[in-house]
Amino acid sequence: MQAIIEIQRASEITCTAKELAVRCTNCNLRELCLPQGMTPEDVQRLNGLVTTRKRVKKGERLQHAGEAFKLLYAVRSGSFKTCITTEDGRDQVTGFKMSGELIGLDGIETNTHIVDVIALEDSEVCAIPFARLEETSREVASLQKQLHRIMSREIVGEQGLMVLLGSMRAEERVATFLLGLSRRFRARGYSATEFHLRMTREEIGSYLGLKLETVSRVMSRFHETKLIQIKQKHVVILNPKGLKDVTGIAISPL
């Protein structure tokens, strides 16, 4: 920790803080993000790729459906929702993105983005030109491997969500959702049992195929039965095992 601070101080002399900040090599998310599983030497190849950082304010759109696909974004801090708006105006949340996760893979197929991506809080992302990422991944096998892993993870995660949407009842959905969030917070070094929801009941409901009132009711029921404590957006998981029993299922879509 001390060492990192020293490096950052040094950087303020030799180069701008911004330039250093976007170096994957020093990024504290390197075990979650693109560099995961890569050797330090290979990660250095990434440094040149990830040149720009971008701040996105709460409620701002990072990516618009319909816009040309050029960049992937890695979430550095904050969180996002991805949503699809259908022809007839229905708007559905298809995912939530947290730090270290990649945004934009939906655009590869048609060279056009399919989903909107909106910040749930003030956030920061690293922009990665996809064309250059493809190039580099032809030269760096570990990067190629990791890119494939990330895409596969997205595919598998969505399959889990399909099971949730296709066969689970409201309580199972909400329990699965909370446990998924818990796991992701823990993976990022935060508490797995106490956290703040960054999204509204409506967004949770949209994601889980439920109405906001149902989400609220189920959470109140979990509160009454002492599975969780919930007050507005503040969640404490009191009985993880009990929550797990409610889900009755293995695949976690988050």
Add this chain to the structure above:
Amino acid sequence: MQAIIEIQRASEITCTAKELAVRCTNCNLRELCLPQGMTPEDVQRLNGLVTTRKRVKKGERLQHAGEAFKLLYAVRSGSFKTCITTEDGRDQVTGFKMSGELIGLDGIETNTHIVDVIALEDSEVCAIPFARLEETSREVASLQKQLHRIMSREIVGEQGLMVLLGSMRAEERVATFLLGLSRRFRARGYSATEFHLRMTREEIGSYLGLKLETVSRVMSRFHETKLIQIKQKHVVILNPKGLKDVTGIAISPL
């Protein structure tokens, strides 16, 4: 057509039919499958990769959940369902695969397959060792591009299905499903308005998050209102526009 037959006959003299059959260069699915968008020269690099074909009888399992991931399969003929079995024994169909489509991408992340893949009819697949495909795609940019496109397509398709499962009512789901099948049959040179369902009502229901009785009832209703004609597994789409109106939505998950 005549030309193809000649080539096949010739092959029986110079090499075994099997060896020729697995060459992507001559495959009639090359516009749907991995070779799509690749130059003939690049496709030749695939020929060496796709060495074995495999026949799978109706009801047989091509891929088991939990088994080690080594191969991708491209469907050459027939069709498959992919399903996830959850811890508590629920079984959910997560997709249907038709000719030219790739099976096995779920295994990349963890090196272990997540879904079961079962033949809906007697079918044939080409096996592709994934490690070698990765290698080759580092050398052949067009192959890399196409692999990424296919994975992205899977991601986008699943997002569409999430919208279906999350926000559509029974009639909309079934209508979307039928139109999706129609489109896929047309892409393969078959009639878009008249086809045989390869899957049971129960499998359709599982996929759409409905019970088999609901699927049956909705189809009967569509039959009564002259949108389709349906007798058991034989479908005729009488009024595609009308069906489209029932869905009211743009994104097609199939």
Add this chain to the structure above:
DNA sequence: AGCGTACTTTGATAACGATCAACATCATTC
């Protein structure tokens, strides 16, 4: 050809979540 099995259709009833509505709480702004 006849039998058995798997699949499909249709009906009656029940349950779950949606909808409508009213109120409470929180955050933001002036």
Add this chain to the structure above:
DNA sequence: GAATGATGTTGATCGTTATCAAAGTACGCT
């Protein structure tokens, strides 16, 4: 610190789809 709008909670009722049940149809097998 009061006012406003967004978000969240809770209650009453309704509607869609699940469930249970029974009969009908197609298909494979000997």
